[in-house]
Amino acid sequence: MPSRSSIPFYGEIADYAAWLGIQSSGDLTRFGVIQLRRSGSLRTPPHRRGFFLLAFGHHGDFVEMLAAAPEQVLAFTGGIFPGSGVQRTQVILFQRELVEAPLASPHNEFPFFYLDRPGRWTLSGDAAAHVEKQVLRLADTAGKSSPYQTARLSAALAALLYDLRESHEDRTEHAPNSELCRELLCRFDDLVAEHFATHHSVDEYAQMLHVSADHLSDEVKARTGRNAKEVIATRLLVEAKHLLSHTSLSIAEIADRLHFSEPTHFTRFFKRHGKLTPREYRLGLKVAPASFQDKIA
Incomplete structure (x- = not known):
């Protein structure tokens, strides 16, 4: 098992997207959206990032969720959602400063990012449909040049994060303090x-x-x-x-x-x-x- 410090680190979204070699949208400085087919056909060795990652795997009336904070080690050996029947996957990458106010203390506002391992849970019904619309809106905003693009992205992303916090609290118990950073x-x-x-x-x-x-x-x-x-x-x-x-x-x-x-x-x-x-x-x-x-x- 390699030491943590020897695991590759990608501080910039653009560098990460280039390393993955897949299609993305957004300015790739503070925000990016990656579209994948099926369960997320990424296959990568262990790696770390300097930004947040959210993955959404859609299948039927369900959305599989993955949330990873900066520095958390990820490895996609069989896709992002292997064996889950996911039909398409979207990945959102964003730098902390894009949502500076709520993320001034992300471990308090969004604890699902800060478990000892990347958080995973499932949304269904209205919650899944609502989140899907929010992700599509973010992707659409990222792809359109506008003098208000950053403000719109920040507002839409903050709304999504609070909805995810609520869904996570509804479906899981809070992790013990020892599991938080x-x-x-x-x-x-x-x-x-x-x-x-x-x-x-x-x-x-x-x-x-x-x-x-x-x-x-x-x-x-x-x-x-x-x-x-x-x-x-x-x-x-x-x-x-x-x-x-x-x-x-x-x-x-x-x-x-x-x-x-x-x-x-x-x-x-x-x-x-x-x-x-x-x-x-x-x-x-x-x-x-x-x-x-x-x-x-």
Whole structure:
């Protein structure tokens, strides 16, 4: 059994979709929808993601559900819903910041994401039909360019998540506290979501949590396979890529917004974690969409 840290990690939705090599829709920066036939014909080795995953397997009046949080290990050896009679499968991938308000504390708002293993349950009747309509609406919104697209996606996704929470509570008992993410990790997760742009060091978060930096890193690594510094850097990199992709801010302005003391410090950070300079990444966006034409509906 490979160690958790050796399991491949995909921080970006676009990278994950490219790795899967299947058709998807959405801008693939913060949100994507994947359409599959039957039980979800994906077959993958164990892997981790830096974003949330929801899968919906439709058969008759039933919808099979799969919910996985960032960092949870997934492996699809016989499809997403093997042996379930599912006729078609849809997968929604989204970054935490797309629904920032309710996901400021996702382990409290949506505990079905944070069990020790990915959550699975079944919807039927009106609940299944309602969820199917919501997923179709999300896919339709993702495929249409609009100045209000992000706001519409956020609202529709939040509504879906709360409906799933209600259905999960109706059909399952809450998991014991031991099965939920550890308290320290949850609090660290919340703080990073709130302060990543202004607080870049592990020491700052350790002070807020009243623990040593070494203890915090050890606990985060034991749970996620990455140390605390990597978690902070990944969240910061996602935001930097979003600002480079979706705003006209200069690199110096982005560096200032993300509280780097000098643009050169931001460039070094981006190059170290993103393999390209910010300028190279932004220039590459003018070419990248063509390479994804076969994958984006």
